Amino acid sequence: MAAEIIYGSELAQEIRSELKSEVETLNGQGIHPKLSVIIIGDDPASKSYVRGKQKASNKIGMDADLWEYDSTITEPELLNKIEELNNEKSVHGILVQLPLPEHIEDQKVIEAISPEKDVDGFHPISIGKMMTNQETFLPCTPHGIIVMMERAGIELEGKHAVILGRSNLVGKPVGQLLLNKNATVTYCHSKTEDAQNITKQADILIVAIGKPSVISAEDIKSGAVVIDVGVNRVDGKLTGDVDFESVKEKASYLTPVPKGVGPMTITMLLHNTIEAAKRIHQ
Numbered sequence: 001m002a003a004e005i006i007y008g009s010e011l012a013q014e015i016r017s018e019l020k021s022e023v024e025t026l027n028g029q030g031i032h033p034k035l036s037v038i039i040i041g042d043d044p045a046s047k048s049y050v051r052g053k054q055k056a057s058n059k060i061g062m063d064a065d066l067w068e069y070d071s072t073i074t075e076p077e078l079l080n081k082i083e084e085l086n087n088e089k090s091v092h093g094i095l096v097q098l099p100l101p102e103h104i105e106d107q108k109v110i111e112a113i114s115p116e117k118d119v120d121g122f123h124p125i126s127i128g129k130m131m132t133n134q135e136t137f138l139p140c141t142p143h144g145i146i147v148m149m150e151r152a153g154i155e156l157e158g159k160h161a162v163i164l165g166r167s168n169l170v171g172k173p174v175g176q177l178l179l180n181k182n183a184t185v186t187y188c189h190s191k192t193e194d195a196q197n198i199t200k201q202a203d204i205l206i207v208a209i210g211k212p213s214v215i216s217a218e219d220i221k222s223g224a225v226v227i228d229v230g231v232n233r234v235d236g237k238l239t240g241d242v243d244f245e246s247v248k249e250k251a252s253y254l255t256p257v258p259k260g261v262g263p264m265t266i267t268m269l270l271h272n273t274i275e276a277a278k279r280i281h282q
């Protein structure tokens with residue numbers, strides 16, 4: 001039986017229309033959620049991501065201002081700008097687009113953002129709260145993956161979830177969120193021996209490596225849920241880490257690339273910014 005394909009693009013539209021209504025309600029109470037995005041340098045991919053975030057914010061009636069700096073900006077200048085935005089009452093969420101130029105320390109910048117406005121969920125306080133299952137801003141891609149599975153009606157509790165990849169951005173946090181949902185979690189990474197033996201045991205397989213088609217039908221258990229986080233460009237075409245055609249014949253659920261996890265990431269950023277506005281005005 002062929003897998004049910006979970007289109008994050010459709011789900012994202014559904015959630016964004018719910019968020020739009022929420023923004024309208026907040027506007028009626030005099031609350032205007034606002035995101036501030038800082039981008040440094042002229043990397044075309046980063047520029048396109050931030051424009052996407054701004055456009056998506058505006059589409060649900062939310063303000064998003066963009067602060068663009070040349071890559072010659074110094075670390076103290078950037079930290080000063082963050083401090084200014086931390087203190088700006090009309091701003092509820094702050095996001096600094098990574099990667100940063102080499103002379104600026106990522107971690108210093110992440111830690112400069114007030115945890116109350118940390119809508120990317122990368123601040124150590126946000127991560128610590130996530131680890132201890134407290135309410136906080138969850139990192140957008142991992143959160144989007146959980147929401148996708150929950151809305152598709154996939155049971156997480158008691159299931160064996162295998163995560164391929166252990167980055168701070170995706171692998172580690174998605175495993176933690178699954179643990180918080182009472183799944184049993186195994187991580188695999190580049191040093192894992194006999195990873196295929198482990199992936200074949202997965203009820204839920206999350207693949208976040210960044211290498212095209214590393215997972216095919218022989219690597220999964222029949223009926224597994226397979227979430228493909230990878231974004232690769234092969235011959236100019238976007239493709240995931242999973243061999244879609246073979247896996248779709250064996251999995252129960254599968255996400256495509258594009259139109260899968262990607263659109264959920266921005267949606268969760270919008271969600272976090274609205275939450276930040278609600279919390280600040282509580």
Ligand code: NAP
Pocket residue numbers: 141164165166167168169170171188189190191192195208209210211214229230231232261262263265
């Ligand atoms: P990353 O920082 O490069 O991490 C890759 C991880 O994969 C590392 O933990 C690495 O292990 C592991 N790995 C590499 N080769 C492996 C192998 N053969 N078997 C098992 N594990 C292996 O990447 P990332 O930031 O997590 O991103 C992963 C992918 O997701 C990329 O394609 C990225 O573009 C995509 N992504 C998509 C979204 C979205 O919104 N759709 C968001 C973020 C990322 P070690 O730790 O041992 O090196």
